[in-house]
Amino acid sequence: MRPVTSSDEPPHLAARERPALRGLLTERIARQLEHDIRAGALTPGAKLASERELAQQYGASRNVVREVLRRLEAQDLIDVQPGRGSFVTSRGARTYDAVYRADRPTARQLIEARIPVEVEIAGLAAERATATEIQAIERAHERFVAAPDAAAMARADLGFHDAIAAACGNPVLRVMLSSIGEMMFEMMLRSNSDPAIGEPGVPHHPEILEAVAARDVPLARARMREHLMLGLRTYGADLDVSLDVMATRHLERLLTQS
Structure with a gap:
């Protein structure tokens, strides 16, 4: 994995995250995290990695990661608690979609x-x-x-x-x-x-x-x-x-x- 820069963004993002690609990258990360939650790999109450760690893990910018977290929160899969982090809920497993x-x-x-x-x-x-x-x-x-x-x-x-x-x-x-x-x-x-x-x-x-x-x-x-x-x-x-x-x-x- 490439090291992050002092701005906390992977150095290749300027090339990768053109507007036409940002949405695709957001969807891929959101789908992976949603799958992990639905499959039980991330259990209710579990704390997700930090924004910076998720950005490193997926080779994405923190702006993309924030959009992913907003998406998961809107689906009631996580609770985002300012100053504490993001935590998996137990409610998402009961949705119609699940x-x-x-x-x-x-x-x-x-x-x-x-x-x-x-x-x-x-x-x-x-x-x-x-x-x-x-x-x-x-x-x-x-x-x-x-x-x-x-x-x-x-x-x-x-x-x-x-x-x-x-x-x-x-x-x-x-x-x-x-x-x-x-x-x-x-x-x-x-x-x-x-x-x-x-x-x-x-x-x-x-x-x-x-x-x-x-x-x-x-x-x-x-x-x-x-x-x-x-x-x-x-x-x-x-x-x-x-x-x-x-x-x-x-x-x-x-x-x-x-």
């Missing part, structure tokens, strides 16, 4: 679950969305288009689907979608890291938005269904690979290529 992951769901299974939920959400959004909510969907799409890397694009993709759910007027449906959000992110990371999949899927966002804004319920439902069915036609063997394995593999490929 329960679902025990069965190692695949992309095919996630698509099968998303179709009935999100087709209904799209139809209700077309029927009920206010002008303000439609503007929120438009802004979410703009963030997706402007995203600098596959990880940021996947997060923005998730935000686009959440904005439609927020506009459907049924908070139960939005909660249902949110409960599988991290698995959706893993699938979106796969889609947005492969031009053969990402490019055919991108036009679906403005098409769905157009249908919702036009208050065309059948069209909104049809376009959402077509958008979700894309994965069944293009994922190939990845359809039946565990989502976490699939996403990790593609994240590592992106970092290696960069």
Whole structure:
């Protein structure tokens, strides 16, 4: 491992942590720590290494490590205590996401679950969305288009689907979608890291938005269904690979290529 500089940052970070790579590196470290917590390698009450030690361990800047810790705290996997450090909680193991992951769901299974939920959400959004909510969907799409890397694009993709759910007027449906959000992110990371999949899927966002804004319920439902069915036609063997394995593999490929 290379020594850190007096600024506490590994000397190669200026080259590695360009804006387009920072999000990918953040995702990789967050996924590894989350895996260690979920698998029990880091038990409830355990104290994580310091920011500086984690930066050294993963070859990242402390800014990236701080973003990782914020992400884990938002997932209720750790408590960050100023002046004391970061500690693993016992609450994260009880989340919906943790329960679902025990069965190692695949992309095919996630698509099968998303179709009935999100087709209904799209139809209700077309029927009920206010002008303000439609503007929120438009802004979410703009963030997706402007995203600098596959990880940021996947997060923005998730935000686009959440904005439609927020506009459907049924908070139960939005909660249902949110409960599988991290698995959706893993699938979106796969889609947005492969031009053969990402490019055919991108036009679906403005098409769905157009249908919702036009208050065309059948069209909104049809376009959402077509958008979700894309994965069944293009994922190939990845359809039946565990989502976490699939996403990790593609994240590592992106970092290696960069």
